[in-house]
């Protein structure tokens with residue numbers, strides 16, 4: 179499909195989606211999926227740009243998935259900006275927007291719904307602060323994978339644990355889908371772009387980049403060989419001082435396992451509340467070799 183005859187199709191119906199994709203598949207076209215919850219920003223559009231590099235047909239899904247929100251979380255407040263999202267996806271060269279209703283994906287309601295649970299990697303971190311969250315993510319992503327049957331799917335590294343959960347899901351269930359992680363897109367001041375940044379007041383927005391700058395300071399200290407325990411303790415205090423309430427601040431190996439003396443490539447992960455928003459971020463860290471006698 180050349181850019182000149184390009185127009186994006188918006189599909190809400192599962193059968194129509196399947197029939198459309200079947201034709202593309204019969205034509206030998208490679209299909210990429212970019213799952214989103216909408217309220218699109220440059221982070222999402224980077225996923226679409228990557229998907230375009232990876233495949234002939236880019237499908238983006240837009241679905242605010244009730245199953246991944248816990249009681250008291252922001253399901254109702256979550257920003258819904260459908261027309262603006264449609265325009266951005268069209269301009270980004272997405273071919274198909276799949277935007278199902280809740281009753282189309284969960285016709286029997288949430289309680290009766292079969293769920294997918296990914297053990298171990300989904301526990302702790304966001305899985306600890308948001309019980310059931312990753313079951314909701316894994317269930318809806320499995321459903322989207324079944325409906326779209328993509329060759330490749332793109333997810334942001336901002337949601338680092340989510341990406342790890344999805345990699346394990348695909349491996350454990352032998353799904354023939356390549357999972358691509360896309361680097362975090364940040365604002366000029368370092369804040370990771372997120373739909374939830376829109377919840378911040380002007381003053382909170384001015385504070386928010388210090389989540390990232392704190393992680394940068396901690397990364398540098400760890401790279402210099404300071405002990406993780408001390409660095410993380412200092413980081414938590416810095417976050418409190420800046421006005422955050424940290425949910426967690428942890429150093430893990432890149433597979434989210436514990437850091438050992440042998441670990442060289444690690445990741446610093448944080449989630450912290452700032453006013454009405456819960457922000458997450460992460461940064462990779464190169465750990466020095468332990469000093470030998």
Ligand SMILES: Nc1ncnc2c1ncn2[C@@H]1O[C@H](COP(=O)(O)OP(=O)(O)OP(=O)(O)O)[C@@H](O)[C@H]1O
Nearest residue numbers: 214215216221333334336337362363371372373374
């Ligand atoms: N700043 C970003 N850089 C790269 N990818 C991103 C960024 N923000 C979101 N994504 C990715 O976009 C996909 C859809 O995420 P989602 O729709 O939840 O957006 P979000 O802005 O992260 O919103 P939320 O506030 O819910 O975290 C996910 O794979 C997510 O990792």
Ligand SMILES: CC(C)(CO)[C@@H](O)C(=O)[O-]
Nearest residue numbers: 213214215243315318337
């Ligand atoms: C992957 C996802 C679209 C599943 O609802 C969501 O968790 C998100 O936006 O990251």
Ligand code: BAL
Nearest residue numbers: 215246247311337340
């Ligand atoms: N970006 C992950 C979606 C969520 O926070 O529910």
